[in-house]
Amino acid sequence: MRGLNNNEQISFILNNRTLNDSQTNKPTTQLMVQPETKNHPSGDNRFKLLDRAITKHHGSGDALIEILHVAQGIFGFLENDLMIYVANALKLPLSRVYGVATFYHFFRLKPQGEHTFVLCTGTACYVKGATEIQKAVEHHCACKFGETSADNKVSLISARCVGSCGLAPVAVLDNAVSGKVTPDEAVKRIIQWQEEKKEVAA
């Protein structure tokens, strides 16, 4: 990670992970003109999507949170190299980017499991027994909320109120909100996920 002053070197870093380096010297802005035909210098065309978002925000450092949202949406989590790329594009100090990424609960610096189980721990859900669900699920997955199970199948995430308090207790299973969840149901759903995988493997 030496010398992070221009796009070329950033691309070089990214090339350590990806393969294509035929166009390493093409500046990013040129690529934006014809995104359909040119590959991204890193060889990873997902960066084209990220570049588009950065251009939309005029490369402004004020848009750091928007860009991190986009980056996480594309890559799943915020790897160090990705943060370096963003810092360079938005002309921000590295520690600022890292500080912002770790301040907000939404940003993840580690990869997620294949499924996500988000348990709402808002007041209404608390009063309606979210703690019981938490205990049951943690026991079943043998990991705590905020972690991913050892088989990498399920990430347990706790959320501060998803705003569906009328249906408490609420869990969000792979982006689908389900209300009035019981501990048994929650565990059953996770078992379903785990068995699904076994079938595929078999």
Place this chain on the structure above:
Amino acid sequence: MSVITFIIDDEHYSAKEGDTILQVTRDNKIHIPTLCYLDGLSTFGACRLCVVEIEGSPKLFPACTTKPTEGMIVRTKTDRLKRYRRMIVELLASEGNHQCAVCVVNGHCELQNLAYEVGLDHVRFPYLFPHKSLDATHKEFVMDRNRCVLCTRCVRVCHEVEGAHVWDIAGRGINCEIIADLNQPWGTSESCTSCGKCVRVCPTGALFEKGASIGEMQKERGFIKFIVNARNKSEWVHTAHEEE
């Protein structure tokens, strides 16, 4: 420029418009404890040690950011304030791993001085004994997060005066930590210029020079005011030796 007259602890004082209560008290040798505040750096307003009472308001106000108004009655040494200040230092003592007896700044530490000042003879809260790391990868300096009080002087001096922005805060709440670049070993930081300003402004032994033994590390913090004044006002004679 208009002059404001107001009262601090039953005495009349005058202030230039724009001055903070803290500036007036310092000019007049009234002591108010501070920790995150440092002459020459931006005000952070976070340690809450300099809070004062203002008559007519139930709230407390930090002296470092509050500007006096005409006729304002300020109290800096009430029992309530003394009690709260003691408790703030008590909280700090319980938060980190502060072992004065083996610390490089023993005897020259702002936190230690504060503890003496507020009469902190024992800590009523359980010690948190957090797992914090020590980073000795830099060739000249050491960062011991066990002794850090998160005053962010190092973050501010690096950004505002040196312009390198090596340091920032990561995490949130009780898990906040000072980090270099992408939370990497200080010695591998590309942005650090090894200027040592952060080490000199650090109030505790969290940042110190390699080779210093117990009690040997002394810091001179007035130089920040000198640099800023030199840069902004072309005042090249070093007069700022006030240690607070």
Place this chain on the structure above:
Amino acid sequence: MTLEDLRELAEKEQTRQAQFEHRILYCSSAGCVSSGCDAVKTEMKKALEELGLTKKCELVGTGCLGLCGEGPLVFVHSDPTLYQHVDAAAARRIVEEHIGQGKKVQENILDMNDPFFSSQKKIVLENMGNINAESIEEYIAAGGYEALAKALTEMVPEEVVGEIRKAGLRGRGGAGYPTGLKWDIVRKGVADQKYVVCNADEGDPGAFMDRSVLEGDPHRVLEGMAIAGYAVGASQGFVYARAEYPLAIDRLKTAIKQAERLGLLGNRIFESQFNFRIDIRIGAGAFVCGEETALLRSVMGRRGRPKVRPPYPSEKGLWGKPTVINNVETYANVAPILRNGSAWFSAIGTQKSPGTKVFAIAGNVKRPGLIEVPMGIALRKIVFDIGGGTPEGTQFKAAQAGGPSGGCIPTEHLDIPVDYESLQTVGAMMGSGGMIIIDNTSNMVEVAKYFSEFCMDESCGKCIPCRVGTKHIYMMLEKIIKGDATEEDFELLKELCMMVKETSLCGLGQSAPNGVLSTVRFFKDEYLVKLKKSGAPGTIVNQPAAELSPAAAKEA
């Protein structure tokens, strides 16, 4: 777009709607989405097509119908009937029997004369259940953007601010600062650029008012922001919304595009000199960003750490420029005030707190949901008449208002009027409008621990009292619950709470101990039975401890 164009559009839409004999509105808010309203919609659509009723009956998704616990909800508008627990089978029956044959489906009918509906007064939620949440035409047909047109064509900014001031509208985000006063400060500020910010970072757990308004009637918020922009001289607005509300963000994005297409946002709105744009900023999961200075820092892509006030955002806000920052519900009140006049608004509610307040009721209550009531209504009415009281076999214990920063209101204070000042006298606060009902199955020390854990997790870590203090409050409550704490610990806890309350930097820290302080005030016995008498482990004491005051704390 001119005023005439707007009216023409409204008429056209009204004619379009009039050609249908029936209008079925299904709730398409997040609550009913998770109860399965999509299946209901599909089934109804299929049934309408099969029976050839598509010309006779229109099917639209609308905003929150209120009773989220009874969802999915369906409302037949032409012949006002509200159906609850509608599944696919019931959906088909509603179409076949009610629309086709004019026979209501008795099994699913919800009585509209229930106090849940009759005790309410709707201003902010007036369009919920009336219009399609995703159609700007329907909003315009319901009188939307008339207020903006009126402001731009008939009023000078000073008059707009004056009208809001006369109406007595107060900030609905919690603190209740007079909105007109805030706007006036920004209006008078001299700057080349000013900003209007909408706080939609509804972080209070148990609150979903802002989400419902954004999902069900997003144009109302945009119109309110545009009026604010005109009143203070700003040309750029930001909505700061939580990432946890993807549906609200989608609807908001759609709404902004629609308004831009019709020229209701953009340059020279209603052919005046007024330009106004709105961008969305998405939060990333930090409760503290509901605090205004932290929110503004987050809009600028920084860590959401609060700043010392003054200077207030109305003097130095976004990028150091004067900035109006109000919450969703406040902006939602603006257009009705201009449309109906300040006198109409100030006649509702109480003298000091005019208007209505939207509450989200949840927790151990029979009918959780979204309600809007006139200010000053007795708390008892909200809990028992509207909410239906606690479930069978349990007793009401406390109403928790104001989110984690609020307090618990016990039975003996059930008759207090719900307004900004009254709630403060019992140690609670209006907050943004979350109200959690707690029954006798919950232990209040546990509840206090829950709130203190929340505040500890959400502390930004900037100031020492909040960062370390909330941690110790939490640990001490744990110790009390375990039965390891002594009376001295209890006294120390109270002193610590007062210190955190009085010395913290921002609103989050200052109110973090409220959960503990209010439960100590009203439910002290529940603490005392858990305490050990000093020196005699295991002995349970029940002595009254000293009252909580700085003087008493000092003696301790």
